[in-house]
């Protein structure tokens with residue numbers, strides 16, 4: 001399969017490169033997602049038989065003051081890429097987020113549940129989802145959550161940095177979701193892409209780590225596994241003000257992903273152990 005990936009240095013893109021080194025990867029230098037026409041031209045010139053979009057504007061708080069850039073990168077350009085793929089008759093695989101939901105209730109969100117994002121990032125990702133669907137081609141939108149890996153920026157690395165400086169941290173305990181190792185997302189994306197190439201219908205699916213936890217418990221487990229004696233104090237979201245509101249309930253229901261693609265939720269605690277081991281070697 002000749003696979004083209006938008007993204008090169010991000011968490012998921014790097015894990016895709018490790019699992020599928022034969023794929024072509026377009027970084028920002030060759031495909032800037034603020035320029036949809038240039039990205040479409042790069043896609044058309046590639047001769048790819050399938051496309052995964054692993055690039056996105058992911059700075060949740062900064063997006064509140066850069067809504068136009070976030071909207072272009074996460075909304076309009078994915079729509080343009082999906083339309084190009086539809087024209088070419090090749091599958092388009094796109095990644096989205098738990099932050100498209102408003103976080104109400106306590107049951108896991110199903111793919112067909114209504115989206116109601118709380119902030120600019122979530123709105124831009126919801127717009128991207130809608131544009132990809134409207135393109136009318138064969139596609140999968142894979143929503144995931146709380147991504148972590150040894151590379152790039154993520155909560156685990158933030159906690160390790162802060163934990164090296166302080167022995168006590170205050171972390172929100174009322175937001176619940178599934179931390180997801182980027183390497184597992186990459187493997188899921190490759191399996192889904194193969195299934196689409198083999199004729200699977202596609203649609204919107206969820207993929208998130210288990211068991212569901214809070215950011216505070218995620219932090220605690222990180223320090224436990226890393227052997228750091230840092231105490232984590234549970235706090236409410238209101239006690240940690242941020243420019244963007246985050247959903248309280250970020251749990252994602254994976255039933256249809258398991259039925260249609262045979263993918264089950266990865267245990268994030270095992271993924272965390274592998275990431276911490278990799279970080280020791282960096």
Ligand SMILES: NC(=O)C1=CN([C@@H]2O[C@H](COP(=O)(O)OP(=O)(O)OC[C@H]3O[C@@H](n4cnc5c(N)ncnc54)[C@H](OP(=O)(O)O)[C@@H]3O)[C@@H](O)[C@H]2O)C=CC1
Pocket residue numbers: 007008009010011012013027028031032033034053054055056057058073095096097098125143144145146147148152153
């Ligand atoms: N991180 C998370 O916790 C979650 C992520 N997701 C989704 O998963 C996908 C992958 O995320 P993840 O791997 O964590 O992302 P990262 O934040 O690790 O990386 C984002 C990538 O997008 C690239 N990018 C940003 N802006 C542009 C642009 N204008 N043109 C070209 N490339 C650009 C960045 O390039 P550069 O390195 O040059 O800045 C970077 O390589 C995204 O769709 C994201 O929305 C979903 C749920 C959770």
Ligand SMILES: Cc1cn([C@H]2C[C@H](O)[C@@H](COP(=O)(O)OP(=O)(O)O[C@H]3O[C@@H](C)C(=O)[C@@H](O)[C@H]3O)O2)c(=O)[nH]c1=O
Pocket residue numbers: 058059060097098099144145146147154155158162169170171172175215240242246
């Ligand atoms: C650093 C820190 C954060 N927090 C809180 C703030 C926030 O509610 C939560 C997570 O903070 P972060 O800013 O690291 O995570 P955030 O950028 O919100 O992570 C999100 O990224 C985007 C891209 C997604 O799509 C989401 O699935 C999710 O992974 O932890 C604390 O309570 N204490 C702290 O010391």
